[in-house]
Amino acid sequence: xxxxxxxxxxQEIKEAISxxxxxxxxxxxxxxxxxxxxxxxLLKEICATVNxxxxxxxxxxxxxxxxxxxxxxxxxxxxxxxxxPLTKEGLKATRQLxxxxxxxxxxxxxxxxxxxLAAKAGAYFISPFVGRLDDISSDGMGLIRDIKTxxxxxxxxxxxxxxxxxHPLHVVEAARLxxxxxxxxxxxxxxxxxxxxxxxxxxxxxxxxxxLPAEAKAWKVTTx
Ligand code: E4P
Numbered sequence: 458x459x460x461x462x463x464x465x466x467x468q469e470i471k472e473a474i475s476x477x478x479x480x481x482x483x484x485x486x487x488x489x490x491x492x493x494x495x496x497x498x499l500l501k502e503i504c505a506t507v508n509x510x511x512x513x514x515x516x517x518x519x520x521x522x523x524x525x526x527x528x529x530x531x532x533x534x535x536x537x538x539x540x541x542p543l544t545k546e547g548l549k550a551t552r553q554l555x556x557x558x559x560x561x562x563x564x565x566x567x568x569x570x571x572x573x574l575a576a577k578a579g580a581y582f583i584s585p586f587v588g589r590l591d592d593i594s595s596d597g598m599g600l601i602r603d604i605k606t607x608x609x610x611x612x613x614x615x616x617x618x619x620x621x622x623x624h625p626l627h628v629v630e631a632a633r634l635x636x637x638x639x640x641x642x643x644x645x646x647x648x649x650x651x652x653x654x655x656x657x658x659x660x661x662x663x664x665x666x667x668x669l670p671a672e673a674k675a676w677k678v679t680t681x
Pocket of ligand 1: 463483484485564584586588589620621622640
């Protein structure tokens with residue numbers, strides 16, 4: 458399963474890349490707005506930093522506007538994937554952009570029927586929002602299970618990008634279900650690394666090492 462970082466923050470993106478942890482980035486208007494920076498230079502910088510797809514969402518509400526914005530985004534950098542919302546207008550725009558070989562991430566997906574229609578429109582990624590479904594007492598991961606089954610029944614090439622991830626168990630479950638990608642905020646990515654037994658184990662190893670006399674600890678590489 459690929460891992461994407463759900464962030465428009467360059468510091469976080471660079472840090473996650475330095476761990477070898479991420480394969481791409483997703484952003485949305487809320488995440489970009491948080492950065493308080495000029496939009497296009499920021500987007501270009503993110504694309505130049507990440508060696509993989511970078512999703513950015515259109516702002517227009519009508520298909521013609523989304524298509525126009527999508528074309529402009531796509532010209533910025535080859536890593537761009539245009540995000541269109543799962544509305545009738547978004548599906549129209551997806552169909553058009555896809556016919557122009559521009560990759561589309563259909564976002565704000567909350568049902569299996571929506572995911573089916575996105576695949577039919579030619580979406581490159583479908584983004585079901587599991588956390589927001591859990592928030593309203595619906596089964597977010599159940600939706601991933603349904604989409605996986607439906608896509609598996611037919612020759613769709615749309616990749617399932619699990620979005621709105623809130624905690625590590627969402628990531629584990631996404632991988633168990635065979636999702637193509639999980640996108641998550643930096644805080645969740647950090648939580649994937651941490652384990653109290655790793656910290657305690659390391660602490661113990663280093664304490665034990667400190668017991669060794671200084672002479673015994675010294676080593677040097679001898680060359681002939
Ligand atoms: C995905 O592409 C979205 O940007 C994101 O996952 C939304 O997550 P949220 O529900 O935590 O805002």
